[in-house]
Amino acid sequence: MNFRPTIAAFTAGVALAGCDFISRDRAKASPERPEVGVVTLHPRNVAIxxxxxxxxxxxLVAEVRPQVAGIIQKRLFQEGGEVAEGAPLYQIDPAHYRAAHDSAFAALQKAEAAVPSARAKVERYQGLIKKNAVSTQDLEEAVGALAQARADVATAQANVASAKINLDYTTIKAPIGGRADKSSLTQGALVTAGQADTLTTIxxxxxxxxxxxxxxxxxxxxxxxxxxxxxxxxxxxxxxxxxxxxxxxxxxxxxxxxxxxxxxxxxxxxxxxxxxxxxxxxxxxxxxxxxxxxxxxxPGAFLVPQRAVVRNVKGQATALVLGKDDKIEERTLSVGRTVGNNWLVTAGLGDGDRVVVEGLQLVRAGQPATGVEVVIDDATGDLREREPTTMKIQAKG
The missing domain is CATH 2.40.30.170 (Efflux pump adaptor protein, beta barrel domain)
Structure with missing residues (x-):
């Protein structure tokens, strides 16, 4: 049985059908009216x-240095740990400063002991001068001695306070709260007041x-x-x-x-x-x-995908817009900064304008086109989803 005529007839029929399909596709999306992807714009308040x-x-940063000289006896904090404000960090040998404080305190007691007798002498001379039993000079000298005794007490009190401060400085405390660095010195090291090297930093x-x-x-x-x-x-x-x-x-x-x-x-x-x-x-x-x-x-700005904006020969930012009559218009835009994958446009567009974002190479100004609404992914600037209708690929030949 000869099948060759039958096969030839079948092949010819398929070829004719294929040509018919291609013709119908060209009728739907012809070069004179191509499909383009568009995004409809609306003004909004854009955060800048x-x-x-x-x-x-x-x-806060505090470099810890000693304020008195001496030998470090102990480190009282954990290196790299958190310390509270006022927490003890180092202990300097306090023996010398405790002795100085005790000596100043003894001098204060001696000065205070001289005040009562000087006061009593003034009071006695004030009574005797009324009887002309003592001279005015004697009274003045007694008053001066009382003032001197009181001044000695004030000086001794200041010495005690100074000695107390130095004694307190033998315990080095954290001036602020925070995290302490490593210690630059160890137990037994000699430190001096106001030295250049820090003990630690908080x-x-x-x-x-x-x-x-x-x-x-x-x-x-x-x-x-x-x-x-x-x-x-x-x-x-x-x-x-x-x-x-x-x-x-x-x-x-x-x-x-x-x-x-x-x-x-x-x-x-x-x-x-x-x-x-x-x-x-x-x-x-x-x-x-x-x-x-x-x-x-x-306020009232437009966000236009970057893929839709191009520069013309004059360096101006432009975009293609599908007008109400479905014809392509070229708009000159005033663009500011970028917001994600969009341009912030402040002039050149209006509410409801359909900006072409896909198929820019298929159309030119004044040409009719069919717009298909698309969605742009703000994170990547790519198409996120399309309507079921997709753009036709033109057959060659």
Missing amino acids: SSELPGRIVAS RTLDPIYVDLTRSSAALLDLRQAIDEGRVRSSERKVDVKLKLENGWVYPMTGRLEFTEAKVSQTTGTATVRVVFPNPSRLLLPGMYARAIVEEGVA
């Missing part, structure tokens, strides 16, 4: 934030500071945007998020403390300080971090 680099610093880690740097040009741009009404400054305290060196976002929110009232002549930047709670002591001084600072709100 900046990501600034900075370093973490302790909120840093307060909760709360902790993050010192950020910001260019003076960025500060001027923000002030200009606020003055022109493009950005509405927040009246509440500014919240700040922190991104650590490994990319992890710190779970607790900080607050803006102040912006330094000067700009560095060498770097052209100003310091911005942020305060963060640090109960777990995760943030340590010296760490590098980037802070996300909320600066204000741009």
